[in-house]
Amino acid sequence: MPACKYGCAPVHQFSNIVILIDMQRILRLIRAILTGTISLMIVHWPSPFGFEIRYRYYRKKLKYLGTNVKIDTGVYFQNPEFITIDDNCWIDKNVIILAGRDDSTREKIVRKNNGYPGRPGEVFIGKNIHVAVGCLISGISAGIYVDDNCGIAAGSKIFAFTSHYRSEKSPANDAICFNILTAPERQCIVEGPVYLEKNVGVALNAVILPGVTIEKNSFVSINTVVHRNVKMNSICSGNPGQVVSERFRNK
Numbered sequence: 503m504p505a506c507k508y509g510c511a512p513v514h515q516f517s518n519i520v521i522l523i524d525m526q527r528i529l530r531l532i533r534a535i536l537t538g539t540i541s542l543m544i545v546h547w548p549s550p551f552g553f554e555i556r557y558r559y560y561r562k563k564l565k566y567l568g569t570n571v572k573i574d575t576g577v578y579f580q581n582p583e584f585i586t587i588d589d590n591c592w593i594d595k596n597v598i599i600l601a602g603r604d605d606s607t608r609e610k611i612v613r614k615n616n617g618y619p620g621r622p623g624e625v626f627i628g629k630n631i632h633v634a635v636g637c638l639i640s641g642i643s644a645g646i647y648v649d650d651n652c653g654i655a656a657g658s659k660i661f662a663f664t665s666h667y668r669s670e671k672s673p674a675n676d677a678i679c680f681n682i683l684t685a686p687e688r689q690c691i692v693e694g695p696v697y698l699e700k701n702v703g704v705a706l707n708a709v710i711l712p713g714v715t716i717e718k719n720s721f722v723s724i725n726t727v728v729h730r731n732v733k734m735n736s737i738c739s740g741n742p743g744q745v746v747s748e749r750f751r752n753k
Contacts, residue, residue: 546575568629584641587627588650594635601625604643604663604693608686611670612644613694613713620647620695628652628700640664644693644712649700657707660698664712666690699734721749 544559546552556573563582568589576595579585581602587593603623620626625641628650633639635656639646644662648654669678669690679688694713703721704710709728716722716732723739723746732738736745 545577548575565624580642581623584624585627586624588629588631590629591627591631591633593627593633594637594656596636597633598638599625600638600640600642601645602642604691606686608689608691609669609671610643611666611690611692613692615644615695615697615713615715617715618645618647618695618697620645620697622695634658641696642693643691644695646696646698648698649702649718651701652698652703654704655706655708658704658709660696660704660710662696662712663691663693666692719749 544555547555552575553572556577557567557571560573560579560582561567564579564585564587565583566586566588568587568591570590571587572592574593574595574597576597577593578598580598580600584601585599593599601624622645623641623643624645625639626645626647627633628648630651631648631653633654637654637657638659640659640661640663642663646660646662654660665680665682667678667680669675677688678690682689692712696710696712697715698704698710699716699718699720701719702716705722705724705726707724708722708726710716710722711727711729714728714731716728716738717734717736719735720732721737722728722732722743723737725741726739726743727741728738728743730742732743732745735749737747737749738744739746
């Protein structure tokens, strides 16, 4: 078909372009469906075979994955390239581990932790660690370091980065929202690296907040909210968490 007298392209050429665009969209959709289906199968496949395929898959995705590591069903890693899991660990069902940098313009309240051995935005899980069912570990921006032989019980949460209820610069500013979906100028974030030293136990539903170090051989009791550092060989309990006794007592 010849072009029109005004130099327009033939109608069939436009039709071909539309068909090509539609085919590209269809191919992208098919690719997304296949990728999503494969990821879903990997994350939720039960049995020893599921553990094996997850290990092989995440060994390529994580910054480092040690030997004899079990990653259970329903586990989610945000920015896996910022996450290290060392030898002989079990990341149990439905655990969420968040990592990565935050380059936003939101106001930030920084809780310093001078003894923190890790890197900003990274989550480090040491050797011989069980992170139990339904835990949330959020090391975004500041980072979290869990040293060897620690245990984190079901439902516990560790935050190096979280929303704050008001601005520190302008405490009277009632435009601040406790909501990450609002505009950056309406948010305030509190962040600080969290360090669990060797042989720390964290009991059911405990919460550890930004900037905290829990020194070695300490134990955090059920439902405790840890706002400040916990000294070595202590039992910390309550909200706010307080040291109530020694963990290991000398006879």
